[in-house]
Amino acid sequence: MTLFNLLKQEKIIAILRGYSIEEATLTVDALIEGGIRFLEVTMNTEGALKMVHQWRKAYAHRAYIGTGTVLDESMAKEVIQVGAQFIITPSLDERVVEVALKNGVDIWPGTFTPSEIVRASKLGVEAVKIFPLASIGISYLKEIQGPLSHIPMIATGGVTLENIQEYFKAGATAVGIGSSLVNKKLIQTGQFHELTELAREFVNKVK
Known part of the structure; x- marks a missing residue:
């Protein structure tokens, strides 16, 4: 099964930004x-x-590790x-797309x-990736799905536990989630068990 087909099943990409290696690794443990x-x-x-x-070795067969803001x-x-x-x-950089595809790496620009x-x-x-959606809202995703529903879209920005199902109803294939899942307060206070429970709630919402 291709990586993208697996993403279509899993539906969620957790986005980690600005954490130390130690904090981020504990966070990844909790999210997985x-x-x-x-x-x-x-x-x-x-x-x-x-x-x-490090994570490619540590989480082989348990998770898929990628990079954002490339x-x-x-x-x-x-x-x-x-x-x-x-x-x-x-953003859409054609050279980045070309490099990724040439090397057989999935790219979602x-x-x-x-x-x-x-x-x-x-x-x-x-x-x-459709970005940003936090400021413009889910209605934009729904509108562009009209003529472009044949192109799979990963919605990023503004996804929360309360509205995640609305993104999929509007046509998202998957969602990218930052702070509402990778919760800064839980991480900084070391509440990784609570972070695991939060991740489980998100996962249950899309199954």
């Missing part, structure tokens, strides 16, 4: 324990490459070298307008 299988560490996190390298071709090559299983970008979404699909990606 709660049933999260797709984990993205953003490239503007100090030590991101080291995290990907901004250019050079960054794409770096994350591929350390073993990233998927790449997510905030950030898009927003219908033109960007269609362009990304024509470049050969299996899915696009």
Whole structure:
């Protein structure tokens, strides 16, 4: 089964941004324990490459490790070298897409307008990230699904435990979730058991 087909089953990508290696690793432990299988560490996190390298070994067969906020071709090559299983970008950079696909790495680029979404699909990606949605709302996702429902979309921004099902009703194939799942307060206070329970709640919402 391809990685994207697995994502379609799991439906959730947890986004880690700005944590130390120690905090992030404890967080990943807790999230995996709660049933999260797709984990993205953003490239503007100090030590991101080291995290990907370590986690690929530590969580082999338990989770899929990728990188977000990949901004250019050079960054794409770096994350591929350390073993990233998927790449997510905030914008559509054709060179980044080309590097990923050439190396057999799944890439789900950030898009927003219908033109960007269609362009990304024509470049050969299996899915696009729709970003940002927090400020504009789920209704935008529903609208663009009208003419573009044949292109799988990963909705990112504004996803919470309370509204996650609405994203899927609006047409999302999967969702990227940051702070409402990777809860800063729980992490900083060491409440990793509670983080596991929160992850389990999210997972149960999409099953």
